[in-house]
Amino acid sequence: xxxxxxxxxxxxxxxxxxxxxxxxxxxxxxxxxxxxxxxxxxxxxxxxxxxxxxxxxxxxxxxxxxxxxxxxxxxxxxxxxxxxxxxxxxxxxxxxxxxxxxxxxxxxxxxxxxxxxxxxxxxxxxxxxxxxxxxxxxxxxxxxxxxxxxxxxxxxxxxxxxxxxxxxxxxxxxxxxxxxxxxxxxxxxxxxxxxxxxxxxxxxxxxxxxxxxxxxxxxxxxxxxxxxxxxxxxxxxxxxxxxxxxxxxxxxxxxxxxxxxxxxxxxxxxxxxxxxxxxxxxxxxxxxxxxxxxxxxxxxxxxxxxxxxxxxxxxxxxxxxxxxxxxxxxxxxxxxxxxxxxxxxxxxxxxxxxxxxxxxxxxxxxxxxxxxxxxxxxxxxxxxxxxxxxxxxxxxxxxxxxxxxxxxxxxxxxxxxxxx
Numbered sequence: 001x002x003x004x005x006x007x008x009x010x011x012x013x014x015x016x017x018x019x020x021x022x023x024x025x026x027x028x029x030x031x032x033x034x035x036x037x038x039x040x041x042x043x044x045x046x047x048x049x050x051x052x053x054x055x056x057x058x059x060x061x062x063x064x065x066x067x068x069x070x071x072x073x074x075x076x077x078x079x080x081x082x083x084x085x086x087x088x089x090x091x092x093x094x095x096x097x098x099x100x101x102x103x104x105x106x107x108x109x110x111x112x113x114x115x116x117x118x119x120x121x122x123x124x125x126x127x128x129x130x131x132x133x134x135x136x137x138x139x140x141x142x143x144x145x146x147x148x149x150x151x152x153x154x155x156x157x158x159x160x161x162x163x164x165x166x167x168x169x170x171x172x173x174x175x176x177x178x179x180x181x182x183x184x185x186x187x188x189x190x191x192x193x194x195x196x197x198x199x200x201x202x203x204x205x206x207x208x209x210x211x212x213x214x215x216x217x218x219x220x221x222x223x224x225x226x227x228x229x230x231x232x233x234x235x236x237x238x239x240x241x242x243x244x245x246x247x248x249x250x251x252x253x254x255x256x257x258x259x260x261x262x263x264x265x266x267x268x269x270x271x272x273x274x275x276x277x278x279x280x281x282x283x284x285x286x287x288x289x290x291x292x293x294x295x296x297x298x299x300x301x302x303x304x305x306x307x308x309x310x311x312x313x314x315x316x317x318x319x320x321x322x323x324x325x326x327x328x329x330x331x332x333x334x335x336x337x338x339x340x341x342x343x344x345x346x347x348x349x350x351x352x353x354x355x356x357x358x359x360x361x362x363x364x365x366x367x368x369x370x371x372x373x374x375x376x377x378x379x380x381x382x383x384x385x386x387x388x389x390x391x392x393x394x395x396x397x398x399x400x401x402x403x404x405x406x407x408x409x410x411x412x413x414x415x416x417x418x419x420x
Contacts, residue, residue, distance in 0.1 A: 030073035271296030299365035330400035
């Protein structure tokens, strides 16, 4: 990646020019600007020379020098003057005067100090990209140290000697923030990386720590559902595919699509069997169940497609959409005007009436599921299937008038937007 050139310059505070002093940023502001420059991967004029002069390798040490006032961050205005206004003899006298000052009072040479510790790089386990500003907890010779990785995902843990022992555990994050509270003590023990200390001035590659945020987020969602008042079943327990075929990944969900199971479903069926029926019909079209979650009429919540995979519930509009299906038919009488409606009319004559409203227990479970989802993802949009772009043109009636009314009600209660 090409580094952009900054209009800033770093200099030592030992012998600045008057115009450099008058154009230097205050230490706190300078540290903030430098941090932003590091994040944007901008090059800073003078930084490499200062690093070499004091054997400094780490961004954190650079910021310490700036915050303490040992180094100055200078605006480019300091150098916006015309040296051509001076003739050569004048410029030579100024240069000679500067040299004499340095000879009379040479800068104090920094003593060479060996630094011990260990370096780590925190990586996304799937993309192998560094994870910047990721919280960690390290223990050095029994002493706990907390901090965050730098903008390149690097963590430097310092120690007293090469005999020191270091352990480190990186915390997990979902799109809404830290989810480390969902990690059990047993898992914390398994996730610890152990290492010995070394001379940090030797340029050795950092130890890599892969972090699977998505797997932990899925696990945290399922654990939270199990602690709720509603029954919940993972996909492996109701007969979903054990070996999911290769599918597109998805994450950073911002939308929820509400569905009903269809015209041939009803509240009398067992939820796991209904999920199996959906899987059978979706295998041919999608290779896997298309919805991320299903809820039967008793409020039993079923995990559908793994949340790390893009769903197949909204035609040409599945990115960043979590699909939830209510396992019954929520169309109103004569909404479609087909043979199914005629059959329902016939059964109504004999006293059998189909319902077009979701049972209260199912609605409560849906709201509980949405509470959990919104604890991990920033959801902004909720809509019934046919409210999403171009769905009604495909003849979609899902989620029925009853389901559509429910989607509108929940959307209002949660201050969410309708699909654009």
